[in-house]
Amino acid sequence: MKEYKAVPMRDGYGNALLKLCAADPKVMVLDADVAKSTRTDWIKKEYPDHFLDMGISEQDMVGTASGMALGGLIPFCSTYGVFLAGRAWDQIRTTVCYNNLNVKLGGAHAGLSVGRDGATHQALEDVAIMRVLPNMTVVVPCDSLETEKATLAAAAYPGPVYLRFGREAVPVITDEDTEFEIGRARHVSGPELRNAGEIADAAIFANGPMVREAAIAAEKLAAEGITAAVYDLHTVKPLDEEALLAAAESAKVIVTAEEHQLAGGMGGAVSEFLSVRHPVLMRMIGVDDSFGESGSPDQLYDKYGLRAENIAAAARGALGR
């Protein structure tokens, strides 16, 4: 297994914001008293006039950002995913999305990776409640470099965007040259099913830190003679329908993997689309209708079944192997 350097994804968010502030006077960075955790304290230090710490007032932060967007600025609201998507949901729905405002939302410390802080801080529902909103774009990058690219892309992408990243340092599996485009699933390994004539036993769509687990799962499966195509489905909305249809046509089973509730997450989005457009055998990996709890991230990934082995087992099971 190749060795990768581990970097927290929020570093990518901070790096992108530094670049954006250097280049564009319209960019504003807002935080709700967790600037040290989200890396927006880098902006506070380097570009204080681009930064506003709103205090422990998430709803006020999103409302203020909405006004800024109405005034032509490009605000990035930053706090933990639970409090951003959760606490300010109605502001995000009615003010940001109904007005289709150019407000960007950076949801940090999402998923189980918050570890010891426990269930109250582990956002496992944020993708569901963000993706259900009209006009919203939802992006879940897989490592710090992809987070940086996603953040830069979000600034240039019109309308509301929710970016989601975890707390722990995760292996940087992409490099500077890896392509990233909002709305386009990234081929990671195995057959590229979008090319005519390519087929696979399984197609695995993963996002966030689960992309690496999916790649490991595919290697395990390959050793058993099962071919798997792996995609980084970083954009949960709008879905890459072309990639999903190609996979549904060219693979016997589709497996999704995410650090989120099974209900309403990326797997749910894939299933909503394919069950109507191209029904195919599916398996979903995620948290099964449960809150998280305190523990090390590794213990939690084991306990909640978010491992390469769980993905591989799901593929095997569906294939009857």
Place this chain on the structure above:
Amino acid sequence: MTEERERLMAICRQVRSDIVSMIGKAGSGHPGGSLSATELVCGLYFGGILKYRPEDPEWEGRDRFILSKGHAGPLLYSVLARAGFYSPDEMQHLRELGSILQGHPHAERIPGFECSAGSLGQGLSVANGLAFAFRRTGHPGRVYCLMGDGELQEGSVWEAVMTAAQHHLDNVCALVDYNHVQLDDTVENIKALGDLCEKFTDFGWNAIEVDGHDVINVVEAYKIAEALKGAPTVIIANTVKGKGVSYMEGDPAWHGTAPNAEQLERALSDIAGGNGFEKYLEEDYDSEEEAPEGEVSPL
């Protein structure tokens, strides 16, 4: 009174030691806001104010304590253990997989803990709801709710402030741990609270200001609050974040950082040596003459 003060201060030292020890062992957690509210919560639980039965945590007749600033779980974890709700050994497992003592409190798991918390700005509404329930069922109990000063930046707190005043919920007693520090910086630098006493009284509350590290004054403030009828009361406790551990005091960096082994040792010796307590140990208090310093602003 000197004896009572000694007794309560010894409990506070024990609780502070528990707080830094369990967070040190866990390797993560929030010491600052647990240490600043120690006298507030110890005065309530051990000063004869709060009615509870450790052997029967669900006892109908109990008063309720709602911890709104859930990150101060370790303070309650120690207080409940020392009050006898469960074994102090549980504190060895703070933040571990399967522990009853989660990073932020999960009430279902903890005997004596009333309401899960960790998302700021929600507790006072819950306290109001309990107060309504008490009123409707003829329950004579009181409801206490501890909030941070940074937490008061949540708009929902002020929604609840207005609810309690509107309905004259005089069985509600809000506690503000006014330690002037939140996560990123001081409260003054982020979003200042201005004259907090006046804010509450303008909203129709009684407000009592107290030295939040003088445990006897804290207990007296609870008694005054209980006697005030017709409106809810807030106790604004002037405190120091990280109180009792010299290197943590007033420093935002210790909001959510665990001490390492060496720092823990220094913390424990500060606490045992009574850093900040000498004042009370040396002075001789006369119980008859002692009056609370609290300033009462009537309706």
